Amino acid sequence: MSGGSMMRQVWRFIPSRRFGQVWLRHFMVWRKTAAASLAGSLGEPFLYLVGLGYGLGRFVGMIGDMDYLVYVASGILAANSMNTATFEAVYGGFTRMVRQNTFHAMLATPLTVADVVAGEVVWAATRSLIAGVAIFIVAMLLDAFPPQAAIMALPVVFLSGLTFGAMAMVVTAISPGYDFFLYYFTLVTTPMFLFCGVFYPVASLPSLVQFLVSSLPLTHVVALVRPAGHGRLPEEIGMNLAVIAIYAMISFVAAVALVRRRIIV
Amino acid sequence: MRSTIILASNLTKRYGARMVVDGIDFEIRQGECFGFLGPNGAGKSTTMRMITGLTPRDGGRLEILGRDVVPEDPLIAAQLGIVPQENNLDTDLGVAENLEVYCRYFGMPARARAERIEHLLEFAQLSDRRDAPVRILSGGMMRRLVIARALVAQPRMVILDEPTTGLDPQARHLIWQRLASLKERGVTLLLTTHYMEEASRLCDRLLILDQGRILDQGTPEALIAKHVEPEVLEVWTHKGCPDPNTFGPLPGRLERVGDVLYVHGVQLESLRARVRQRDGYSCLLRPANLEDVFLRLTGHDLGEGS
Numbered sequence: 023m024s025g026g027s028m029m030r031q032v033w034r035f036i037p038s039r040r041f042g043q044v045w046l047r048h049f050m051v052w053r054k055t056a057a058a059s060l061a062g063s064l065g066e067p068f069l070y071l072v073g074l075g076y077g078l079g080r081f082v083g084m085i086g087d088m089d090y091l092v093y094v095a096s097g098i099l100a101a102n103s104m105n106t107a108t109f110e111a112v113y114g115g116f117t118r119m120v121r122q123n124t125f126h127a128m129l130a131t132p133l134t135v136a137d138v139v140a141g142e143v144v145w146a147a148t149r150s151l152i153a154g155v156a157i158f159i160v161a162m163l164l165d166a167f168p169p170q171a172a173i174m175a176l177p178v179v180f181l182s183g184l185t186f187g188a189m190a191m192v193v194t195a196i197s198p199g200y201d202f203f204l205y206y207f208t209l210v211t212t213p214m215f216l217f218c219g220v221f222y223p224v225a226s227l228p229s230l231v232q233f234l235v236s237s238l239p240l241t242h243v244v245a246l247v248r249p250a251g252h253g254r255l256p257e258e259i260g261m262n263l264a265v266i267a268i269y270a271m272i273s274f275v276a277a278v279a280l281v282r283r284r285i286i287v
Numbered sequence: 288m289r290s291t292i293i294l295a296s297n298l299t300k301r302y303g304a305r306m307v308v309d310g311i312d313f314e315i316r317q318g319e320c321f322g323f324l325g326p327n328g329a330g331k332s333t334t335m336r337m338i339t340g341l342t343p344r345d346g347g348r349l350e351i352l353g354r355d356v357v358p359e360d361p362l363i364a365a366q367l368g369i370v371p372q373e374n375n376l377d378t379d380l381g382v383a384e385n386l387e388v389y390c391r392y393f394g395m396p397a398r399a400r401a402e403r404i405e406h407l408l409e410f411a412q413l414s415d416r417r418d419a420p421v422r423i424l425s426g427g428m429m430r431r432l433v434i435a436r437a438l439v440a441q442p443r444m445v446i447l448d449e450p451t452t453g454l455d456p457q458a459r460h461l462i463w464q465r466l467a468s469l470k471e472r473g474v475t476l477l478l479t480t481h482y483m484e485e486a487s488r489l490c491d492r493l494l495i496l497d498q499g500r501i502l503d504q505g506t507p508e509a510l511i512a513k514h515v516e517p518e519v520l521e522v523w524t525h526k527g528c529p530d531p532n533t534f535g536p537l538p539g540r541l542e543r544v545g546d547v548l549y550v551h552g553v554q555l556e557s558l559r560a561r562v563r564q565r566d567g568y569s570c571l572l573r574p575a576n577l578e579d580v581f582l583r584l585t586g587h588d589l590g591e592g593s
Contacts, residue, residue: 034359038361040392040394043388043391043392043394044392046388046391047377047380047388047391050380050384050388051379051380054379122375122377122378122379123373123375124375124377124379126341126371126375127371127375127376127377127389128392129340129341129359130339130341130364130367130369130371130437131364131389131392131393131440132361132362132364132365132392132393132394133361133364133392134359134361135359285341286340286341286342286343286358286359287342
């Protein structure tokens, strides 16, 4: 492959500034139903927070030097960023790509596949952030977080949304239908929800499982969000960020390639 | 000579072993309306998709405004307005919002947007529906909105895949009128259709495709003059197919489609008079049209996909 065509191949994976218009389109649509959507996305995390934080918290008491409510609130904040971005990118993304042919309509303009996918992923992360802000406020009212924890926790929620949004777009790109997403939930996101330290320390798992779990992105998102509850910085912040960045970048490139293969035939 | 907008030579596309577009050549010039005619499966839509960059070609040359066509080229996309076969309007948005997001995708500055949207709503005769959700529009309104949307960036060329399929006659006539007004303004048009009336009304030049190959191309008049006799007498009876021998030697080429007899020739008035005298026989004398050309070239058999 010549240098020129290789450069062109690389450029095909880099979104232009126009991806912001795709994001804006999703925002315009979301604004119409913002209230209902916000209520819907808050309900489940709120139940977890109250049900586990108070219910289970009564038996658990403390984990390390952290009150269980604080512990589980940071876990829920991290896990919800995964679930929100995933749902948006699989259900919303699939509907737009297959059911409504919105992607095709976008590609009839100067937008490229990389722009369209970037718009989806950044939008998915925005949804994570919006839900994250709401959960943060609830947790703050329950005294689980000090207000200044937002400075660390909310940017992490957004970055986590980018990572899980990009991963979910890979699934969307290869999915034959809506039912297919259940495999992804059962095999990927639900295990992460249960084993990546959202509800209990990863250290309590057998060492082989610990090793596996430490390679999963949610573990690192939890590690980044959790110390925020006590206003501390994560111990391995560089490594945590590197892991989620690597997941995000590999998934984004794969998602662009797979959406392209699906649409441009 | 007007400048070339699209140039294709030996253009090829195959899916697996099947040649969908099998080495076609054509040239579309500034300001003309060019039509692709062909039965389902002829390769019309695939050719359109290659032009609009949604399908990579497998061989041959394809240039738009002198630029080699590759998928996802923002410079080419900025020059083309695309009306796909299936309306892919944004059903999550309203009428004016559909135009607005498209203006944004094309990178139009905010100042220019509002005025452009007003103009296009008027063009599409949808000014009083600007806030309506897209899903409640009629088929004709949706089609007009898709056409208006293709025009947001004032493209030099508009590409329409079956612009009026499935519409009622009123809606179809309104769209023809809108397309004619674009042509008057010098916009180059490329359309596919199976409606011969649409082709003969709108198109300056036509290309007839079948099974991925070009059968012929030219102006509608030239194609009619070249392939069929100037007049057609259609003959039918109340029951069964008319017997061609009833009227003695016939002054033209004979064809039977179902229970109707077609006589293609010149000066068929005397034959018509003879048929009319027969009890139980009906007939219609008409000038030959594109449909006769189309059927002669592509055959009467039900083709693939029919």
